[in-house]
Amino acid sequence: MIAELFYRRQALVLGTLSMIGIVVFWQIAVDTGFINPFFISTPSQVAAEFITQFEDGSVATNVAATLYCFAWSLGLATVVGIILGMLAGWFADVESALEPFIWFKYSAPTVAFYPLFVAWLGYGTPTIIAIAFLFALTPIYANTLSGIKNTDRDLARAARSFGARPLDIFLRVALPGSVPVMMAGLRLGVGRALTGVVVAELFGANAGLGYAITYYGQLMQTTKMMVSIVIVIVLGVLLTQILSFLETRTDSWRVDSNR
Amino acid sequence: MAQIEIRDLGIDYRKPKSNEVFSAVDNVALSVEKGEFVTIVGSSGCGKSTLLMAVAGLVSLTRGSIQIDGKQINGPGPDRAVVFQEASLLPWRSVRGNVKFGLEMQRWNGGDLNERAMQMIRLVGLGRFSDYHPHQLSGGMRQRVNIARALAVDPQVLLMDEPFGALDAQTREIMGTELLRIWERDKKTALFVTHDIDEAIFLADKIVVMGRNPGHIKEVIKVNLPRPRNEAILDSEDFHELRKRLRAHLAEDMSSMQLVQEVA
Ligand SMILES: Nc1ncnc2c1ncn2[C@@H]1O[C@H](COP(=O)(O)OP(=O)(O)OP(=O)(O)O)[C@@H](O)[C@H]1O
Numbered sequence: 362m363i364a365e366l367f368y369r370r371q372a373l374v375l376g377t378l379s380m381i382g383i384v385v386f387w388q389i390a391v392d393t394g395f396i397n398p399f400f401i402s403t404p405s406q407v408a409a410e411f412i413t414q415f416e417d418g419s420v421a422t423n424v425a426a427t428l429y430c431f432a433w434s435l436g437l438a439t440v441v442g443i444i445l446g447m448l449a450g451w452f453a454d455v456e457s458a459l460e461p462f463i464w465f466k467y468s469a470p471t472v473a474f475y476p477l478f479v480a481w482l483g484y485g486t487p488t489i490i491a492i493a494f495l496f497a498l499t500p501i502y503a504n505t506l507s508g509i510k511n512t513d514r515d516l517a518r519a520a521r522s523f524g525a526r527p528l529d530i531f532l533r534v535a536l537p538g539s540v541p542v543m544m545a546g547l548r549l550g551v552g553r554a555l556t557g558v559v560v561a562e563l564f565g566a567n568a569g570l571g572y573a574i575t576y577y578g579q580l581m582q583t584t585k586m587m588v589s590i591v592i593v594i595v596l597g598v599l600l601t602q603i604l605s606f607l608e609t610r611t612d613s614w615r616v617d618s619n620r
Numbered sequence: 621m622a623q624i625e626i627r628d629l630g631i632d633y634r635k636p637k638s639n640e641v642f643s644a645v646d647n648v649a650l651s652v653e654k655g656e657f658v659t660i661v662g663s664s665g666c667g668k669s670t671l672l673m674a675v676a677g678l679v680s681l682t683r684g685s686i687q688i689d690g691k692q693i694n695g696p697g698p699d700r701a702v703v704f705q706e707a708s709l710l711p712w713r714s715v716r717g718n719v720k721f722g723l724e725m726q727r728w729n730g731g732d733l734n735e736r737a738m739q740m741i742r743l744v745g746l747g748r749f750s751d752y753h754p755h756q757l758s759g760g761m762r763q764r765v766n767i768a769r770a771l772a773v774d775p776q777v778l779l780m781d782e783p784f785g786a787l788d789a790q791t792r793e794i795m796g797t798e799l800l801r802i803w804e805r806d807k808k809t810a811l812f813v814t815h816d817i818d819e820a821i822f823l824a825d826k827i828v829v830m831g832r833n834p835g836h837i838k839e840v841i842k843v844n845l846p847r848p849r850n851e852a853i854l855d856s857e858d859f860h861e862l863r864k865r866l867r868a869h870l871a872e873d874m875s876s877m878q879l880v881q882e883v884a
């Protein structure tokens with residue numbers, strides 16, 4: 362236990378140290394003239410610019426716009442992915458019927474649908490949500506599917522021996538048994554939803570972190586652009602970590618449903 | 621009329637990746653009286669589990685019939701409960717949750733579920749562990765939970781498939797004694813599959829010896845050792861006799877297995 366804690370700490374410390382190392386290296390490389398700041402700016406400039414953007418409210422605006430699309434796309438992907446995944450995991454026919462779409466999604470890059478969505482939904486929020494929804498849908502669907510489909514046969518048989526009906530087995534055996542895999546799918550979905558939002562914002566939006574990145578990128582204002590990039594990275598890490606935490610909570614089987 | 625009446629039972633399985641069938645069990649006839657403790661022994665693959673699962677209503681019969689209290693069985697029923705060999709506890713539920721599971725599935729309405737579950741948990745000696753989860757228990761404790769879960773639904777017939785198969789010899793002996801102690805309370809009819817000769821004798825009123833190809837009953841041996849029993853009878857003259865007889869049966873099976881290997 363203590364060793365484990367130490368190990369965790371150690372990982373955290375090492376991770377932090379290497380991050381700091383990179384930031385320091387970045388600053389020094391620019392200060393010594395090794396790298397042209399025009400391409401990459403410097404940590405101190407980015408920090409100063411962050412404060413400026415924070416104070417004039419553009420950080421809040423962009424983060425809010427991105428998170429708005431993120432929340433919608435992840436929410437929709439979670440609902441649709443879990444429902445379809447449960448149906449496909451339980452009914453082999455549904456799985457077969459959905460299979461072509463999944464292959465299609467795996468092999469064709471989702472961004473390729475961008476123009477199509479623009480044609481249907483116009484530029485802006487709805488299209489961004491749609492793209493990010495597609496990004497996030499696959500892992501949530503696929504994990505739910507495999508969780509339900511790989512229900513422990515011995516447990517299902519034990520349930521049947523007590524007279525369980527198919528719906529009992531689904532609700533009391535298959536579903537709770539799939540929660541950890543579904544959580545893992547959700548964690549992947551979170552990362553992909555955020556990626557989806559930012560990528561879609563790069564193409565066309567009037568607010569959001571992705572929008573800010575392209576906007577300042579096109580103006581060659583590297584420092585201003587770096588602020589949004591760093592925020593995206595931090596958001597991604599933060600959201601994924603929250604999900605990882607929830608995942609270990611559900612994975613340990615230590616959560617007592619008290620039933 | 622016997623409580624369990626098995627007539628001309630035959631169960632065929634389809635061979636993997638072909639349309640051929642093969643007989644796992646054939647021509648099995650057996651009657652078990654109410655309150656009888658019957659153990660089933662035989663070499664691996666002779667169809668012991670298949671027979672037990674057929675009585676449980678978990679595999680369909682190809683030929684013949686199984687009646688319980690004069691009624692043809694049709695799938696699982698509240699008159700029977702099964703203790704599986706292993707891994708049949710829900711890992712996300714506590715000991716209490718697992719014992720309640722069978723009751724929930726049966727839509728039990730004989731009073732408070734929690735109370736009933738706790739009663740059974742105490743009966744198998746796990747009172748202090750009711751909030752533990754399966755991964756926090758030893759193999760022996762897990763099997764106690766399995767037994768508690770089966771007893772909780774108050775079945776007429778208790779079906780046990782090598783419940784102590786994964787335990788070490790010492791624990792297995794303790795569990796056997798425990799099982800008899802619990803069984804003596806209300807003497808439920810029991811079918812108990814095992815590989816262990818001593819266990820088969822120690823528990824039984826009647827030992828069913830099965831042979832293979834296809835699975836059939838070779839002999840049914842009455843055990844007239846007095847009850848209640850304790851470890852002392854392991855050294856009795858009668859026990860030695862029975863042990864010798866069972867050994868001879870199983871040795872015969874082993875030699876026929878070697879023959880198969882030589883041919884192959
Ligand atoms: N679901 C199944 N499909 C096809 N064949 C099966 C199936 N279950 C069991 N069999 C076959 O039926 C035969 C009897 O199996 P069974 O599990 O009843 O044996 P057993 O006596 O319980 O063996 P063990 O002592 O090793 O548990 C074996 O040859 C096995 O391969």
Ligand SMILES: [Mg+2]
Nearest residue numbers: 668669670781
């Ligand atoms: Mg078996």
